[in-house]
Amino acid sequence: MADDERALSQLQSTLAQRQQSLDEIVAAVQHLAIETPSWGYGNSGTRFKVFPWPGAARNLAEKMADAAEVQRVTGACPTLALHIPWDQTSDWAAARRTAETLGIRIGAINPNLFQDDDYRLGSLCHPNSAIRQRAVAHVLDCIAIGRDVGSDLISLWLADGTNYAGQDDLRSRRHRLIDALHIIYAALPEHMQLLIEYKFFEPAFYATDLPDWGTALLMAQKLGPRAQVLVDTGHHAQGTNIEQIVAQLLDEGRLGGFHFNDRKYADDDLIVGSHNPYELFRIFHEIVGAAADGVANASHIAYMIDQSHNIEPKIEAMIQSVLNIQVAYAKALLVDRAALRQAQLANDVLGGYRILQDAYETDVRPLLAEVRRRSGRPMDPIAAFRASGYAERIAHERSSVTVSAGYPDA
Numbered sequence: 001m002a003d004d005e006r007a008l009s010q011l012q013s014t015l016a017q018r019q020q021s022l023d024e025i026v027a028a029v030q031h032l033a034i035e036t037p038s039w040g041y042g043n044s045g046t047r048f049k050v051f052p053w054p055g056a057a058r059n060l061a062e063k064m065a066d067a068a069e070v071q072r073v074t075g076a077c078p079t080l081a082l083h084i085p086w087d088q089t090s091d092w093a094a095a096r097r098t099a100e101t102l103g104i105r106i107g108a109i110n111p112n113l114f115q116d117d118d119y120r121l122g123s124l125c126h127p128n129s130a131i132r133q134r135a136v137a138h139v140l141d142c143i144a145i146g147r148d149v150g151s152d153l154i155s156l157w158l159a160d161g162t163n164y165a166g167q168d169d170l171r172s173r174r175h176r177l178i179d180a181l182h183i184i185y186a187a188l189p190e191h192m193q194l195l196i197e198y199k200f201f202e203p204a205f206y207a208t209d210l211p212d213w214g215t216a217l218l219m220a221q222k223l224g225p226r227a228q229v230l231v232d233t234g235h236h237a238q239g240t241n242i243e244q245i246v247a248q249l250l251d252e253g254r255l256g257g258f259h260f261n262d263r264k265y266a267d268d269d270l271i272v273g274s275h276n277p278y279e280l281f282r283i284f285h286e287i288v289g290a291a292a293d294g295v296a297n298a299s300h301i302a303y304m305i306d307q308s309h310n311i312e313p314k315i316e317a318m319i320q321s322v323l324n325i326q327v328a329y330a331k332a333l334l335v336d337r338a339a340l341r342q343a344q345l346a347n348d349v350l351g352g353y354r355i356l357q358d359a360y361e362t363d364v365r366p367l368l369a370e371v372r373r374r375s376g377r378p379m380d381p382i383a384a385f386r387a388s389g390y391a392e393r394i395a396h397e398r399s400s401v402t403v404s405a406g407y408p409d410a
């Protein structure tokens with residue numbers, strides 16, 4: 001018996017003793033869909049320097065091709081998020097067909113309300129109504145794009161805020177935001193959801209208009225059930241307990257989705273799970289626990305990656321994020337929930353902690369190998385990507401023609 005098979009059958013008997021099913025866990029990981037961002041395939045960087053990556057995608061077609069490659073080796077990334085106007089195109093029906101031909105679909109549409117000169121003092125919260133109207137019109141255009149491409153998600157993040165106390169009236173800005181969101185929500189087709197993303201600072205350094213999950217939740221509650229909160233894991237102050245936010249939003253039925261990435265300091269947008277894999281595990285533990293308790297919201301979450309790389313190879317970094325997410329999710333699925341409940345009921349402070357540790361410390365590589373075997377995907381997606389020659393091919397092909405990158409920093 002090979003090592004992986006032996007480890008898997010050992011795990012299977014451990015799980016059976018606890019009335020957990022290996023097949024169900026494998027199936028759950030197989031069904032975890034993770035959306036990748038178009039902007040993660042193009043050249044990006046910091047305000048100091050953008051290092052061009054050989055073969056980095058320069059337009060929507062190339063981003064779709066790269067996303068399809070990630071889907072090919074992982075089987076976990078069937079959709080691609082777009083940012084408009086970075087990914088603007090004149091023929092959305094054709095873009096939709098191209099995606100489908102490549103074996104993927106277009107996912108969340110992200111209206112870009114932070115790039116134009118007009119938005120220096122904000123977009124939906126700008127003091128001038130003409131600029132607010134322009135910003136609303138852009139979101140309405142994005143809703144129309146969503147309809148054309150068959151997407152059911154508008155993902156809204158605002159850079160709006162102020163840099164100095166007294167610069168603008170905080171409550172007036174809030175009222176402008178509420179008014180604009182009402183217009184946007186009213187324009188959503190039945191099947192579409194509005195995800196509201198928050199971030200505590202940057203680019204605004206004094207008061208961001210959507211700074212935290214509480215504000216985003218209040219907005220969602222004012223709008224209606226199809227307005228949901230999006231948690232970007234890089235958008236909190238250091239030390240914030242993100243999994244507790246996740247638990248609260250699940251309980252309110254308002255956890256719309258995630259932008260996964262990791263950070264050491266601020267909104268670093270690094271590979272998911274690269275710095276704090278335990279936090280990612282704890283987040284999934286809350287979701288898996290809520291699902292086990294029958295919380296409906298837990299099975300309607302849009303899992304998305306939002307990362308952009310400075311020095312990393314783009315596609316490999318994306319695949320690595322997907323693999324790290326699968327590891328954290330698989331470990332969360334292994335938590336012995338019946339024993340955990342017992343420990344909690346018995347006020348056994350460290351008992352509960354040890355049950356989580358036991359799952360976290362389990363080597364899930366044989367389990368994930370089984371997921372890949374059953375899904376017909378390569379055992380080692382990064383090795384498969386490297387062996388495919390795709391990176392070399394695009395580096396060659398994409399160096400021969402110059403095309404606009406559709407990314408602000410490029």
Ligand code: PSV
Nearest residue numbers: 039110157197232259267306
């Ligand atoms: C803002 O920092 C953010 O997280 C939003 O989701 C934007 O759409 C994205 O990054 C742009 O890279």
Ligand code: MN
Nearest residue numbers: 197232259306
């Ligand atoms: Mn984000």
